[in-house]
Amino acid sequence: MTDPELSPAAPGRAELSPAAPGRAELSPAAPGRAELSPAAPGRAELSPAAPGRGTEPALAPVIVRALVARGSGAELRVERVRLPAPGPGEVRVTIRAAGVCHSDLSMVNGTLAARFPLVLGHEATGVVAEVGPGSELTVGTPVVLNWAPACRACWWCRRGEPWLCADTTAPTVPRGETDDGVPLHLTLGLGALAEAVVVPERAVIPIPAGLPPEQAALLGCAVLTGVGAVRNTARVAPGESVAVVGLGGVGLAVLSAARRAGATTILAIDVAEAKRDLALAAGATDFLLSDDRLSKEVRARTESRGVDHAFECVGRAATIRAAWRLTRRGGAVTVVGMGAKDDMVSLGALDIFHSARTLRSSVYGSSDPDREVPVLAAELADGALDLRVLVSGTVPLDEAPAAFDRLARGEGARWVITLD
Ligand SMILES: [Zn+2]
Numbered sequence: 001m002t003d004p005e006l007s008p009a010a011p012g013r014a015e016l017s018p019a020a021p022g023r024a025e026l027s028p029a030a031p032g033r034a035e036l037s038p039a040a041p042g043r044a045e046l047s048p049a050a051p052g053r054g055t056e057p058a059l060a061p062v063i064v065r066a067l068v069a070r071g072s073g074a075e076l077r078v079e080r081v082r083l084p085a086p087g088p089g090e091v092r093v094t095i096r097a098a099g100v101c102h103s104d105l106s107m108v109n110g111t112l113a114a115r116f117p118l119v120l121g122h123e124a125t126g127v128v129a130e131v132g133p134g135s136e137l138t139v140g141t142p143v144v145l146n147w148a149p150a151c152r153a154c155w156w157c158r159r160g161e162p163w164l165c166a167d168t169t170a171p172t173v174p175r176g177e178t179d180d181g182v183p184l185h186l187t188l189g190l191g192a193l194a195e196a197v198v199v200p201e202r203a204v205i206p207i208p209a210g211l212p213p214e215q216a217a218l219l220g221c222a223v224l225t226g227v228g229a230v231r232n233t234a235r236v237a238p239g240e241s242v243a244v245v246g247l248g249g250v251g252l253a254v255l256s257a258a259r260r261a262g263a264t265t266i267l268a269i270d271v272a273e274a275k276r277d278l279a280l281a282a283g284a285t286d287f288l289l290s291d292d293r294l295s296k297e298v299r300a301r302t303e304s305r306g307v308d309h310a311f312e313c314v315g316r317a318a319t320i321r322a323a324w325r326l327t328r329r330g331g332a333v334t335v336v337g338m339g340a341k342d343d344m345v346s347l348g349a350l351d352i353f354h355s356a357r358t359l360r361s362s363v364y365g366s367s368d369p370d371r372e373v374p375v376l377a378a379e380l381a382d383g384a385l386d387l388r389v390l391v392s393g394t395v396p397l398d399e400a401p402a403a404f405d406r407l408a409r410g411e412g413a414r415w416v417i418t419l420d
């Protein structure tokens, strides 16, 4: 996720993602695609089968069901939406599983500036169903979606920091339209809580076939973010001590990555006692409630120093300050949670100097998804990475609104929408 003020919509990206108004009538239904792209009701007579254009069937818009927010705070509903046909360098991906992430909630509860109507979702896996002209991907390839595809040309990309790409996707990107003809927006350019998405091919990452979809979906946000924060941003070393504040999907991914990095004291911290068993299963050595005894409990487990690394996985000033106080002199605080722009963090000037702590953020795990998602997918395939503990349950798309309610109440780890 990115700050909208710092990440303007990519200039020059428009021609790659036309909203395609009025294209429907002009695009004949492709033969043999009935299940995935039903012709609009009553429009069949107007859409003859593709006339002979060599062996290339004409690409047509598709109508799919998607989870849509019509406004900030509005009730979420599964609606039919019209996606444009994939243009040059674009692909359509049939979604198999999509996680419900806290950033989606931030889109609808006003924490982030979003445009509506908005298709939610940015953490998903699926299969390439159709490729636009010039795409090198093959239909049938299993993929994970990437919500921050790098341009590979800007100053940051060229210096090897693609997660800071200047061409970063805006929080909401216009594409397609609702069934009643209103221009639609997609969360982080994906809108993955849907039966299908149409995205630039650089936003998809091929993975091996046969991975459990409800686990593979998490590679695209929670797991890449959590693992990357530990490996790439903080570079946790064997024997170090770690505290993780906030035990949602990302926090639990951080815990398990810290365990795999060889940290020996791994303190899981949350306001909800209900997270205790999940935290211990994910790799924590201790679960601590975030109450007024927290500092004392942490110091009791770190020879009175505080931890080497604290990870803030909530995105609030209060928890960033809490993470700061739990960290030893010379230690590091890594902010993984994405907060609101008016939530100000206050630290004492003398404290900053005397504590010699480092405060930094981890954007998308300081990772290159094109390189690191395939590594994580291979680990998932060979059993080195087991994400079952992160998946609290799978539900059909129709139950996605209820999954958002559970997320808002802080229940479970990750709720994953599965589609067949
Ligand atoms: Zn996310």
Ligand SMILES: [Zn+2]
Residues within 6 Å of the ligand: 150, 151, 152, 153, 154, 155, 156, 157, 158, 162, 164, 165, 166, 167
């Ligand atoms: Zn770039």
